[in-house]
Amino acid sequence: MIETDTAARAPHVEHGAQFTDSLVTATWTPSVGWGPAGLGPLSHFAMHPGMIGLHYGQVVFEGLKAYRQADGSMAVFRPRENARRFQRSARRLAMPEVPEEMFLRAVEAVVAADGRHVPDDPDVSLYLRPLLFASEANLMLRPANEYTFMMMAFVAGGFFGGVVEPVRVWVSRSTARAFPGGTGDVKCAANYAGAFLAQREAQMQGCHQVVWLDAGQRRWVEELGGMNLFFVRGDGVDAEVLTPELTGTLLPGVTRDTLLTLASRLGYRAGTTRLTVEDWRRECAAGVITEVFACGTAAVVTPVGSVRDGDTGWTVGDGQPGPVTRRLRQALVDLHHGTAPDPDGWLHPVR
């Protein structure tokens, strides 16, 4: 979740450090399968120094949020999507899957226990972090025979005070995030460690986030840090809202999927495309691309103001959040908080 960096620009609270009180834990062994999941206090836990997850990176995670609703209750946004993606991630790393219902019960347990930490402020939510790791101690290079599932949470947001600042982004030419046949389409821990160096490079260039290109030709725009990207062509009712197609090296974001639906519902032509960095630069110069934004569970919708690629750079539109971006962001926030219709039943209430 490299998108944390956007929020970390805020001065007072560091995003991701405000953990709540509870932790759900369960263990898997080959003989028993999944044991019971228990809710307890979040605390340090003992691990063997030879734990497979620590050495070989057999670790996957998820990220989803619970939002305070108008009636004061809490609801989680599309948790089944995260449960299924968590299963896909586990399968890719030869790990046992956490059953969807077990995942949902763990989400509900943490939200029920810790939801009270979320104030009645639409900028604040409860970020849930499911984690699955190989907990067997063994240094043979093979999948583990014991796994631990955990669900923790932290209080997220409230840093921007409702103001959404556009980010400056930097095109990574030396590092790739994902490659065909790799793990770019799942949320495994190693993907993020491999991206930290480029993120630091971007910061040294005065930028906030890294634009990832395809690893083969280094031309096609894929993602932004730990977020998916959207491009707006044209404006007004004729605006077209486009996101790079899922080629197997992009992470299929739940927010991305949600925004494709919301954009159509708002009357925009919405769909997928393939775009090179050169197209991005040229179409911004020609005024064809009018807005660009990134999206993800943590960052919601974040406008992209300008791009740096080596010695060249360009501005997107006038560098400020555009009307389509602002409208989509508001539609998403309204959906999260239950103040807009939810025809697809995406909100999962927690009592």
Ligand SMILES: *Cc1c(COP(=O)(O)O)cnc(C)c1O
């Ligand atoms: C998590 C993530 C996203 C966003 O996914 P959401 O489900 O919308 O939070 C996008 N790209 C990468 C690389 C990610 O890890």
